[in-house]
Amino acid sequence: FPVAPEKEKEDMQFAKKYLENFYEFKEEKTLFKAKDLNQMSDKIREMQSFFGLEVTGELNPKTLDMMKQPRCGIPDVRSYS
């Protein structure tokens, strides 16, 4: 279904935080919005691939549901820091 607009923004924020926490997504503010979205799509793909979801790079309901599951706070991927 289409997503209720204000919810869409909330979901996007939630997903960004999730990808920062667990997939080393760093939102580099660039002049090109498209580039930001591509970065995020890449990280969504990485997360979808990890959990065996259909790899679309899109924040679809199943991907969002998976992000909302209770979990461990350790990243799923990480370059040691």
Added chain:
Amino acid sequence: TFPQRPTWKKEDVTYRILNYTPDMLQADVEEAIARAFQLWSSVTPLRFTRVYGGQADIMISFAAGFHGDFYSFDGPGGTLAHAYPPGAGIGGDAHFDEDENWTKFTTYSGYNLFLVTAHELGHSLGLGHSNVFGALMYPIYMATDTRNYQLHQDDIDGIQALYGPPKESSAPPTKAFPPQEPTEMIPAEAPTEMSPREEPTEMTPSKPPQRPDDCDPHLTFDAITTLRGETLFFKDSYVWRRSPYFSEIERDTIFSFWPSLIAGFDAAYEVDNKDRVLFFKDDQYWAVSGYSIDPGFPKPIQNLGFPTSVRKIDAAVHNRNTKRTYFFVGNKYWSFNENTQSMERGYPRKIAADFRGISHPIDAALQKNGYFYFFHGSKQYEVDIKKKKLIRIMKSNSWFNC
């Protein structure tokens, strides 16, 4: 494992419990933690000793929100706990979010401390996350019966890659815990909304009636509702989905959207400003938001203010302008105030008295573009909302580009 594969360079590892959660008896906390260590010691040469003061290799604590490291906890749900790979200082330590409800049982009403501890100790010993569904090191919490809990082969392979197998030929790596742990039965009913990992198994429901042809001139509907700008038409177990974003009519089944809802709705309507759709079947109703069913449903329709003499409703439609929902039963209708969540006084009233030209029961109702559409058999009646005046009569499936 973690990058550079940090491990303990010794077989005797110490741990200390720094504090306790008030959710459980201290003895239950200690037992859960001891069993979690036992799980790992049974498949490696490692031995774990509890100390009661000073610095231990693995310091275990409960805390909420910010707790002195760079990874603050996030309140109930979300992140449950985290732990650090082997190393000095904070290395090996395991932190549990006190904002969660910790339990020794396996239920949906709390998180099983043994399971989460066993996972976190995997990190304290150097394991990263596994993407093998069902492995202990899978990042997402799975409510699992913990009697006779057994490590997944993936977990055993991972930890033995770091420390090798146990020295003496110990008990087989599967951990046969004495069934001393009473587990509160997991509620019989499965959680209503589909958790993302389960794909709806292709149930073979008793043979449903065939999907009628879109342009069958005798097509009738059980219920119709809008949903986030789209319009859904229900008949038996089938849904026709009309979207302003696509020209094609999409054909689906109720099961594909809400697997746990029963087919054959009597009525449905959307309260758009709450992003909520209500479905009615016999004397019960459900509320959904998108794909997920709101918790606590179904509820009896009497909750809305219907007398017990009403055992089912024929149709429902929400008027966005007045925030009133009209429920149609036989030749009468009720008006429900969505703001006060109560039936309006002076109802039920006769449909024919207020909607001239509508002199029969209504199968389904829809509000669109300032009109009501009342469906009766294979016809639909377009009514001006303000004047409550019949404008024209069309075939029920005129929405399907026939």
